[in-house]
Amino acid sequence: MNRTIKKIESTSDLKKIMAAYYSSLAECDSSKKIAWCSSVGPAELLRAMGFEVFFPENHGAMIGASKKAADYISHANAAGYSPDICSYLTSDIGAFIKKETPMKKAAGLDKVPEPDVLVYCTNQCRDVQDWFSWYARHFDVPIAGVESFRGLGELTRDHVNAVSAQIKNLIPTLEKITHTRFDIDRLRKVVELSQRCSSLWKQVLETAASVPAPLTFFDAAIHMGPAVVLRGTSTACDYYELLLKELKQRVSDGTGAVEQEKYRLYWEGMPIWGAHRDLATLLSSHGAGVVASTYCNSWIFDSLDPQDPFDSMARAYAGLFIARTDSWKENYIAQQVEQFNINGIVFHEAKTCPNNSNSMYAMPKRIKTPSVVINGDLNDLRLFSLEQTQIRLEAFLERLD
Amino acid sequence: MFLGIDAGSTEAKAVVVNINGEVLGMGAYRTWTDFTEAAEKAVALALANAGADMDSVKSAVSTGYGRNIQGLAKCAKTEISCHGAGAFKYFPEPLTVIDIGGQDSKIIKIGAKGELLDFKMNRKCAAGTGAFLEETSRRMGSGIGEMNALAANSTQKVELGSYCTVFSFSEILSLSRKGVKKEDLARAVYVSMVKRIMEMDTFAGKVVITGGAVEFNPVLIEIFKEESGINALVPPSPRFAGALGAALFAIKEYNA
Missing domain, CATH: 3.30.420.40 (ATPase, nucleotide binding domain)
Structure with a gap:
């Protein structure tokens, strides 16, 4: 069991792009305004209005990957935030209190860029609103948001209207900060770039439908960085064209990300950032490739349309997987199983992220595909045991044999 | 002969079986903090009970918390599969x-x-x-x-x-x-x-x-x-079910 994971060559470009993005935030002069935005919040509108956009969830993931989250979470706990709530929130606020950031290592930044405004969407959870509110109080800056829906079956005209109206309602607040007028043509341009980014990202992920898959979830969760923090820019599109070219070459060469791919798995739930590499190594050593995931798919926004920017943004933000009913999610997963030729599903039950833990309401018992549940967390490694997880995953692969 | 080793967190257990899966010897030793030592002692006890030595072992499979420790056995299986196989040996349904x-x-x-x-x-x-x-x-x-x-x-x-x-x-x-x-x-x-x-x-x-x-x-x-x-x-000797299952997998390995 000495299989290796094939390194993606474009990674060096990815690192440069991400470092340049963080540096650009640090180098902002006072003429540039900075908006903090939730990961599937109205980033297109913010960019169109001239903001530099910082995404705290991306920062949270970096903290998780640094394996230092537990050091930070305790500071947020002491400040009154429960260890049972979102560990992105607690580790990020804790890191701020401790005056540390993983961006120091990634791009030489001493601190996160200070916001002029914080903008959220509650499509993924309520925690993001609480999280941003802490910073709004700390920096004494405006906070504005879009209240989206949960447990949606069909996304109706009424849902779209409600979200679209809230996105439009952000404009006066944002205009007061930038002292510029909103320009619909600029928004159309940004939405067009965002749609292109989304389309390219989708094509990147769909290369993994090939057998063997040229990339795994463990690669994709890293390479989706630009789709999160740079959507609406040509930089993100250029990067995914480069990555797509490399992956298409792998497909035509028959090169798999996992040597001698034997099992094809689907990952449902958040990554376990501090164990991401360990899990990639463990699974690949058994010839198991995680070839598709809900998490990485969540940055595919098929709805975006530059001709109809507000409504299409509303459809994209409100129609996320996480905001849907269980039966909608089960149908979605069944389609993924079919498209990616999946043998089994790994459900990550994240202790501090119940909204992203679909095993908690008996979904594994309802779906037809074999599955295993692993207990862990996105950032708090105290809630995760690699040893226990290894037994579950290895036993699951034995079951699939 | 075939050997199954269950390097458990509390106790290491070893079972020696013949090609028909019949138990010839069993041994157990408290793990404390040293899986390797405990497993070696459990194996020595099982072999002694079976009246055999390591040279007569054609194939071995390890299981349990310490299953992947180098030198225990060439092949490792999880305790999930092994306990299942050990129980099925006595109750085949x-x-x-x-x-x-x-x-x-x-x-x-x-x-x-x-x-x-x-x-x-x-x-x-x-x-x-x-x-x-x-x-x-x-x-x-x-x-x-x-x-x-x-x-x-x-x-x-x-x-x-x-x-x-x-x-x-x-x-x-x-x-x-x-x-x-x-x-x-x-x-x-x-x-x-x-x-x-x-x-x-x-x-x-x-x-x-x-x-x-x-x-x-x-x-x-x-x-x-x-x-x-x-x-x-x-089953008889229920704490040895995992090691028995591992020994049965050792027969499969040998026959594969």
């Missing part, structure tokens, strides 16, 4: 195997041909595991054998409400202050274990219980029946 191990408890569903259908393990918590029993017994000042004898003489049913090993003992102290007998408290500890296991999954087919907890605490079977209404089966 669709089964739900409940294994109560030192660090974890497992519910393993086995099909008509002995295939692994599904499994569940305890969450990241000692509730319902041998560790819960060991810790609670220690704090009650009773050895494992004594706990079993105490629980067997219980006359009044009391329940522990807490999941947590530490808080369960606080509850025991509180009940003791109220005059609840030690026998009834001991039984409450076993009832707590059984309840945690019953929460893990549903059962299908016949139910077989394996693992050290049931070997040293036969009262668990009676309490399981009382709580679940199911007459659970127990």
